[in-house]
Amino acid sequence: MMVVLVLGDGMADRPIKELGGLTPLQVAKTPSMDKIAKLGVCGIMDTISPGVPPGSDTAHLAIFGYDPSKVYEGRGVFEALGIGLDVKKGDLCFRSNFATVDERMMVLDRRAGRIEEGGEELANALDGVKLESFPEIEVAFKHSTEHRGVLILRGRGLSRMVSDSDPQVENVSVHKVLPLERSREAERTARILNMLTEKFHEILQSHPLNVKRRAEGLLPANFVLLRGASVLPKLEPITERYGIKALCVAAGALYRGVCKAVGMDLIDVPGATGTVETDVIAKAKAAVEGLLKYDFVFVHVKGADNASHDGNAQQKIRMIEKIDALLGYVLKNTDKDELVIAVTADHTTPIAVREHAGDPVPLAIMGPGVRADSVQRYSEIDCAEGGLGRIRGLDLTPTLMNYIGRVKKYGE
């Protein structure tokens, strides 16, 4: 017995006037989702709690059964893990942007003109830098996409209780990193980060790539803005908790990072991009193949959330139909007698809001032993009448693992 969980990021929505008062899930043609709803049991799920808009990181932690209010230690570490960095206990991770500052340290562009090329070359110039005053601190810097990168500090006595240098807006000064608590560790960490930031600026300012960018009239990527100080959370791996092998089929660094943090194996799927262009059938194939070796396969599809942030209802509908095609492939190529298949979202991203909202998400689970209810279609409205009632994100993984007999008895 195996489980496939397919998650359509931001797929849930609210009724939309332009769609005749329907949600994109109601409008989209979703024969496979509907089949799962019809033959399975449905419900709605508050990933965090009713009304609370989940972040992507906390949502996924909760969905995998880890209470973010207990284990969450910031987002940066998941980004670092997700782009393949090796993060150890105590390592301090940041998300970073290459930015453009002027000589007064005013932020002219938080994304250095959304620099598209050379990010890796610049990152290499920063990776491994040493500070004279703190020779024991190791610095790792890795480029991810466009202007984005990750910084890791390794060494004793580092604290995540420090502020961001990223002001989040432009035409203001770079923020000095400050300790967020009165501790020697936080004060020392802030000092290290301010010195390091200055050193990075020196290196970037004179880097040949920036000399070239200036000559071409482009904004130089002459500064590294840091945000989201984060350390590895203490998590009992999902593989140990349930005695399973677990695979993650996801393209986005953050999702890959959360999956890795909870102990899943990652797979690279050619054509899986984490955008609306992603090759869902390639992901479906990877999932089906994964079931030969793994008990639990998690498939993350990002596109519907991107479309929602763009306020593009039609694209969201198309993306939902792509996710449905993914589910169709899985349904067609697996044995229904040995598979529990679930479909849900991590949060509602209403087209009208373009941001995560706190409305519950629909959930449908089909498989042997599931108590099928009378719900006929997969949507936010239909699933609310289902036999699962209204559950919390934290309860999803135990619910799924229970169907395959992997949850330990509590008490005797």
Add this chain to the structure above:
Amino acid sequence: MMVVLVLGDGMADRPIKELGGLTPLQVAKTPSMDKIAKLGVCGIMDTISPGVPPGSDTAHLAIFGYDPSKVYEGRGVFEALGIGLDVKKGDLCFRSNFATVDERMMVLDRRAGRIEEGGEELANALDGVKLESFPEIEVAFKHSTEHRGVLILRGRGLSRMVSDSDPQVENVSVHKVLPLERSREAERTARILNMLTEKFHEILQSHPLNVKRRAEGLLPANFVLLRGASVLPKLEPITERYGIKALCVAAGALYRGVCKAVGMDLIDVPGATGTVETDVIAKAKAAVEGLLKYDFVFVHVKGADNASHDGNAQQKIRMIEKIDALLGYVLKNTDKDELVIAVTADHTTPIAVREHAGDPVPLAIMGPGVRADSVQRYSEIDCAEGGLGRIRGLDLTPTLMNYIGRVKKYGE
């Protein structure tokens, strides 16, 4: 976008034999509640948790999003705030009754014959009293209604861990105030209260008003019974938590007090009495006007609970219809494109029980973006089939604030 929350105190009930097995909400003609249920999303709500009868204070704390198990510090402070007293951090508040005791300190009447006149005069005689042994302790005493009043002690080292002097029944001795824990503060506070109670008794015994009452054959109001030691709870104001302006339209002191404690502005509505005679249309007008300045307007109507405590089903039905008229006025005089309107109760008060019970209450929410379900009528039974499922009181305010985009994302 704005929110109006209308709360019919104790409005929920159980099926009543004399009503043909229906609840008062099912029998009452409630076109506006039904409209909200029909066009909106419904559910049932456990104000505290399933089966637990909520107190009025804890119910309202929960409904505003404050976990009473974490923040509740007794009821007296809300009564004090609700009658307009200025309560500061560390102040110790009590609810009090003027009572009649005999020379052996036996309680003859806990309400001094439900004294109707002169309460304010008596209170003034007690307000500002000084104890010789504790000259640094400030004493404020304020009359509220009939025999009821509030005592506040201000000074260093006061503890709320002291017992009541009010025995809650008659023909027994006044209780000595005892420390409820072994601490210097609790012991000192008990000593202060016992001395103060004696001093109050001396003053009241010889007060001209009581001399007159005795001459008229009335019971003298010669004692102050204290109960519910309470201090100001530490609460993040609702206004800061959600970045909103919030208005409370309520007449009862307790409800006003809870609203003030969570940071709402209060308004006095002529004709709003906190009884079955209250002018609901005056309250509705105040709510609608409030929406010009406030993001969140809370309207509390007490009468249905009074009728329930009296076991008067017909009066409860009439009161529910009055609350429906209030909702009708709000619906008629607001723009449905910019208003989220919710109707619920704080607890079930079954006519057959005449006390708060732990059954869930019905909830209906109508407004832009709400996922309308198939519920057609507002009642305890109908709403249980709604798209909100079953939520906790704690989740109500986040749920409402989410519809107007006021809940901060949790995580990134």
